[in-house]
Amino acid sequence: MAASSSKALLLLVFLLCSPQLFCNAYPAKHSHHRHPRFTSHNYRDALTKSIMFFEGQRSGKLPSNQRITWRKDSGLSDGSAMNVDLVGGYYDAGDNVKFGFPMAFTTTMLSWSVIEFGGLMKGELQNAREAIRWATDYLLKATVHPDTIYVQVGDAKKDHACWERPEDMDTPRSVFKIDKNTPGTEVAAETAAALAAASLVFRKCDPNYSKILARRATRVFEFADKYRGAYSVGLKPYVCPYYCDFSGYQDDLLWAAAWLHKATKSPTYLSYIQANGLTLGADESDYTFGWDNKHVGARILLSKAFLLQNVQPLHDYKSHADSYICSLIPGTPFSTAQFTPGGLLFKMNDSNMQYVTSTAFLLVTYAKYLTSSEKIVNCGGHIITPKKLRTFAQKQVDYLLGDNPLKMSFMVGYGPRYPLRIHHRGSSLPSVAAHPSKIQCSSGFSIMDSQSPNPNILTGAVVGGPDQNDRFPDQRSDYEQSEPATYINAPLVGALAYLAHSFGQL
Ligand SMILES: *[C@@H]1O[C@H](CO)[C@@H](O)[C@H](O)[C@H]1NC(C)=O
Ligand SMILES: *[C@@H]1O[C@H](CO)[C@@H](O)[C@H](O)[C@H]1NC(C)=O
Secondary structure, three states: OHHHHHHHHHHHHHHHHOHHHHHHOOOOOOOOOOOOOOOOOOHHHHHHHHHHHHHHOEOEOOOOOOOOOOOOOEOOOOOHHHOOOOOOOEOOOOOOOEEHHHHHHHHHHHHHHHHHHHHHOOOHHHHHHHHHHHHHHHHHHHOOOOOEEEEEEOOHHHHHOOOOOHHHOOOOOOEEEEEOOOOOHHHHHHHHHHHHHHHHHOOOOOHHHHHHHHHHHHHHHHHHHHOOOOHHHHOHHHHOOOOOOOOOOHHHHHHHHHHHHHHHOOHHHHHHHHHHOOOOOOOOOOOOOOOOOOHHHHHHHHHHHHHHHOOHHHOHHHHHHHHHHHHHOOOOOOOOOOEOOOOOEOOOOOOOHHHHHHHHHHHHHHHHHHHHHOOOEEEOOEEEOHHHHHHHHHHHHHHHHOOOOOOOOOEOOOOOOOOOOOOOHHHHOOOOOOOOOOOOOOOHHHHHOOOOOOOOOOOOOEEOOOOOOOOOOOOOOOHHHHOEOHHHHHHHHHHHHHHHHHOOOO
8 A cells, every 4th residue: 555655656756757748748727717608610629720730831750640641751851951950840831941030930929829828728738839849949950050040941942943742852952041241130039039939838848948948049139139130131032032021120139039038037138128129119000910020029028027027117018019909909099900891800912811810819818918917908098908809809710710701711621611722732732642753843833723622631721811802712823812821820829729718618
């Protein structure tokens, strides 16, 4: 009896101390009260799928628990062009290039999703962490040499000239880097933000990994801040027009400092934000949040420190965040946001859905901060409550999932009707299992141009979405509307976890 109970105690100690196992553990059940309400949507199913999508975007050696099984290993000698190991990471969208700038932003947003709503994710928490680790393992490789970041693998022009499966790739895997002489402040700062945000995700469940990420984030931020310059200048022919940074690097620096402030608690970053915030555009009225411009995200994140931790020097970020909210919510004197006739937030023709998902995430997140601090937003006398923000976010997500004039979901594999011809090489060509012999660079285009549905379901992929009149032609050649991307899904993960929980599905 005594022997077996001490064995049980040992086992318990082992379970609690083993970082890997603790990473697998579900968090304690959330104690706050829930009022299950009616919804026609299965947010939980959408959450599962939104995370699974990342497995379809994996580059490198796939693990044995890979769930999107039509994908196989690819890019196994990535980095060899510069004698560095750059195997792994994610393809950004429907092509086979690894672009560091959007990959880092994706990582930051997946991490923020887990930081805010991971506690509600139950069994999906482990999948979300694995999606983050797939990126951070790569970002650690890309930042292994001080004052250098390998920011891209693959020549986008040559890659785009082929319609090839990643497993068949034979276009040059050119490696592009930034360093002291060819700086890239925006991509370096976003990489620092990603490493810092991810360090918070792993802080409790894998402290060793978390420390490595935080230390690297600190070093990368110093490099970003010290050697100022745009990668869109130094690497222009390779990164433009794909992920050319149009907003400048100021927003990325403020965003990165905000994440380092949160991750390290070092007073250095608070002083940095106080000294440089306005110069870096803290109060600019640019309200589009995505891989290019991080101002709005930085405002919401910094307002948390003021609202929840009472960091007085960040007082103004609540009003900076409020200005964004007032610009967005229809019916206030300051609202400028555009919507389709069917009610979808409309920012741009190309990949508009990324702004829908990032906005939905920011709204449920800001609503959480406001609720905890018992605050509201006042838009020139119009009172905006946290409830209003949540309702707005839910409407946008519901449109994405099928409540729209076309009655279709824009997430592949969710609901009865969804995009069949997404602009994605791997999904559209026969799988390696179905067609083991190589499909050459240009022979793939006959399939790209055909009307046949994609043979491989890229579960959970959210596409660019409808045009400004709610139309969606579902044409493979139409990359603006039919291409999925990692940064469309990343913020949606957090929004769906919130919704699934709030409707009693998790
Ligand atoms: C800490 O993490 C690094 C990187 O994942 C790993 O190489 C190292 O073995 C780990 N150390 C310990 C003590 O777990
Ligand atoms: C977006 O598409 C509409 C309709 O096709 C077009 O009139 C408009 O110029 C496009 N806007 C941009 C910024 O390309």
